[in-house]
Amino acid sequence: MALCNTVIPIKSPSGQISYKAQSQDEDALVNAASNLHMVLVSKNGNNAEIHFNRRVVQYEILDVLEFTSDRKRMSVLISDSESGKIFLLSKGADEAILPLAYSGQQIKTFIDAVDKYAQLGLRTLCLAWRELGLQEYLEWSRLFKEANSALIDREWKVAEVCQKLEHTLDILGISAIEDRLQAGVPETIEILRQSGINFWMLTGDKQSTAIQIALLCNLISSEPKGQLLYINGKTEDEVARSLERVLLTMRITSSEPKELAFVVDGWALEIILTRYKEAFTELAVLSKTAICCRVTPSQKAQLVKLLKSCDYRTLAIGDGGNDVRMIQQAHIGVGISGREGLQAARAADYSIGKFRFLKRLILVHGRYSYNRTAFLSQYSFYKSLLICFIQILFSFVSGIAGTSLFNSVSLMAYNVFYTSIPVLTTVLDKDLSERTVTQNPEILLYCQAGRLLNPSTFAGWFGRSLYHAIVVFLITIHVYANEKSEMEELSMVALSGSIWLQAFVVTLEMNSFTFVQFLGIWGNFAAFYIINFGISSIPSAGMYTIMFRLCRQPSYWITMLLISGVGMGPVLALKYFRYTYSPSAINILQKAERSRGPMYTLVNLESQLRLDNNATDSISSMPVKKSSVYEPLLSDSPMASRRSVASSSFDIFQPAQSRVPASYPRNIKAS
Numbered sequence: 001m002a003l004c005n006t007v008i009p010i011k012s013p014s015g016q017i018s019y020k021a022q023s024q025d026e027d028a029l030v031n032a033a034s035n036l037h038m039v040l041v042s043k044n045g046n047n048a049e050i051h052f053n054r055r056v057v058q059y060e061i062l063d064v065l066e067f068t069s070d071r072k073r074m075s076v077l078i079s080d081s082e083s084g085k086i087f088l089l090s091k092g093a094d095e096a097i098l099p100l101a102y103s104g105q106q107i108k109t110f111i112d113a114v115d116k117y118a119q120l121g122l123r124t125l126c127l128a129w130r131e132l133g134l135q136e137y138l139e140w141s142r143l144f145k146e147a148n149s150a151l152i153d154r155e156w157k158v159a160e161v162c163q164k165l166e167h168t169l170d171i172l173g174i175s176a177i178e179d180r181l182q183a184g185v186p187e188t189i190e191i192l193r194q195s196g197i198n199f200w201m202l203t204g205d206k207q208s209t210a211i212q213i214a215l216l217c218n219l220i221s222s223e224p225k226g227q228l229l230y231i232n233g234k235t236e237d238e239v240a241r242s243l244e245r246v247l248l249t250m251r252i253t254s255s256e257p258k259e260l261a262f263v264v265d266g267w268a269l270e271i272i273l274t275r276y277k278e279a280f281t282e283l284a285v286l287s288k289t290a291i292c293c294r295v296t297p298s299q300k301a302q303l304v305k306l307l308k309s310c311d312y313r314t315l316a317i318g319d320g321g322n323d324v325r326m327i328q329q330a331h332i333g334v335g336i337s338g339r340e341g342l343q344a345a346r347a348a349d350y351s352i353g354k355f356r357f358l359k360r361l362i363l364v365h366g367r368y369s370y371n372r373t374a375f376l377s378q379y380s381f382y383k384s385l386l387i388c389f390i391q392i393l394f395s396f397v398s399g400i401a402g403t404s405l406f407n408s409v410s411l412m413a414y415n416v417f418y419t420s421i422p423v424l425t426t427v428l429d430k431d432l433s434e435r436t437v438t439q440n441p442e443i444l445l446y447c448q449a450g451r452l453l454n455p456s457t458f459a460g461w462f463g464r465s466l467y468h469a470i471v472v473f474l475i476t477i478h479v480y481a482n483e484k485s486e487m488e489e490l491s492m493v494a495l496s497g498s499i500w501l502q503a504f505v506v507t508l509e510m511n512s513f514t515f516v517q518f519l520g521i522w523g524n525f526a527a528f529y530i531i532n533f534g535i536s537s538i539p540s541a542g543m544y545t546i547m548f549r550l551c552r553q554p555s556y557w558i559t560m561l562l563i564s565g566v567g568m569g570p571v572l573a574l575k576y577f578r579y580t581y582s583p584s585a586i587n588i589l590q591k592a593e594r595s596r597g598p599m600y601t602l603v604n605l606e607s608q609l610r611l612d613n614n615a616t617d618s619i620s621s622m623p624v625k626k627s628s629v630y631e632p633l634l635s636d637s638p639m640a641s642r643r644s645v646a647s648s649s650f651d652i653f654q655p656a657q658s659r660v661p662a663s664y665p666r667n668i669k670a671s
Helices: 024-035 094-100 108-119 134-148 154-165 185-194 207-216 236-252 266-275 277-286 297-309 321-329 343-347 357-398 408-418 420-428 434-439 441-448 455-480 487-509 515-536 546-551 554-581 585-595 602-609 613-620
Strands: 008-011 017-020 038-044 047-052 055-065 073-080 086-092 122-132 170-178 199-202 226-231 259-265 289-293 315-318 332-336 350-352
Touching (some): 017 024, 017 038, 024 038, 024 122, 024 170, 055 134, 073 154, 108 207, 122 207, 226 236, 236 277, 277 297, 350 357, 357 434, 357 441, 434 441, 441 585, 455 487, 455 554, 487 554, 515 546, 546 554
Antiparallel strands (some): 008 017, 055 073, 086 122
16 A cells, blocks of 8 residues: 555655655555555655654565556565565456455455445455565566567557566455545536436446446436446347347337436447447437446547437546546546646646536536527628628619629728627627526527527528618618719718617627627727728728718718618517517526516416416427437427437426426437
């Protein structure tokens, strides 16, 4: 416990010793040994100093056989400075150490201890040693150096040489380490489940340990609420039969409220990924929860890749170096920086200090990012089409093909400055507060179902841009055609009308209208006139006196008011009708926030607003149709004609006292 590690002791000026370890397990073992008066005091080069009951013992560290995910153990070779004896000290997983016991050693006691500790959710390690002769060590050391200096297949050769030494071990005992959950983990997982997220637990722990941890963190439920299915076996036939049985059970019970999950170990998983990948892919789609134990870093990455191939959006979370491949393979990687080191955090897209912050990252940041992306995409589409349609109408009416109504300077200013700055204020906009989103995580189903960014919403913005283009052009031409205005004047009137409309459009789409947003939208609106007044005062600018002449004409301001009224009237009426008579769940929650009353859940708000049953059903139901892509759907989603693999329902309107849904859909996309 004190020597078989890579721990570095650090002595403070006051004489107190602390340890810098690569893993929490090593840190725990060294501290446990210290509490038993076997204190690792210092490591200088290859020399280690141990204080045992006020006696100083010196050891020389000859070689370190590093831990790998394939070997699942590590060993060190030490020489006792007093006696000159050489010892091999090993620690590792029970399946990697116990089979190496010397012939005749009774290991049943150790096996029982491992099972007992694992059932308590503790991480176990087996400790063993053996004494080596000098000649045996010298011969092995020569082979070890040759393997380490090999240029081809070095890792394989090193593992082979290590295996020649690690045998006929004397099993000393079993260590058990409690891997405590951070505060708020079960609650975080429950809330993320309600938002339509599936969970896969990929761990190197023993199966029974992994299951206990999954129960503690609310990843799976015990009987009768939940059922855990096992995929196991040592041969291909055994694994195939087990996989077939679990898959059949998933198909049969996919529509039942019982929570199903499956567990598979690394050995069976290796066979499955090699031979039965297609069947396992179907199982992955049907399952909302999976536990994969004794898996290697490469297997973790393979599983993430497999889920991505099912058109899932994947998010991988890890805190150690063995999670780096998995994190890099996922669409979004999250590294938890802590006592396991910073390897995972450095390789990830996001780094967090504690798991409970993940809830805010996914629910709040994820939703706002999605909403902003939706609005930015649709608004950019709208403002570009607006100018394009106005130009097309001008060419059609005038009969002059290839002539632009707008000059290049105006178009550049329109795209870069006049319309870009207001829309950037959407980064400050929140359609719902963080508190509301956290209390109603089911609202994320709207994002997953494509309610905010889809062909129908783009069609709406397309129609809005066409209508506004017609309004800016059936009004500008009508007012100025008889006045025989110059082309530059006509262009400025049309551009002004577009700027007015877009200022109102952005204002209408804002929910949390702050001072900065107000300044960004209407300050930019004022800047449009200030800039054009400045350009109009330059004789060589090509727009000399145009803005001054226009602003002195009452017809210009009447035109702007007509464009704004005719353009925004139907838009406002449609928005009012939808918000009042056919509100979405988002609208319901927005009303609750603005009322400044108690925070209602969706079901209470529906009762209060007395929505009709059809509206309720259209929001809360989820149709199911078989197809090749799997994600949660709402019946009134424009994507409702698309897919689902298993029949299920998801009630997103739940009372405050019961936040746990009766059943979870198994066709929700992993995130």
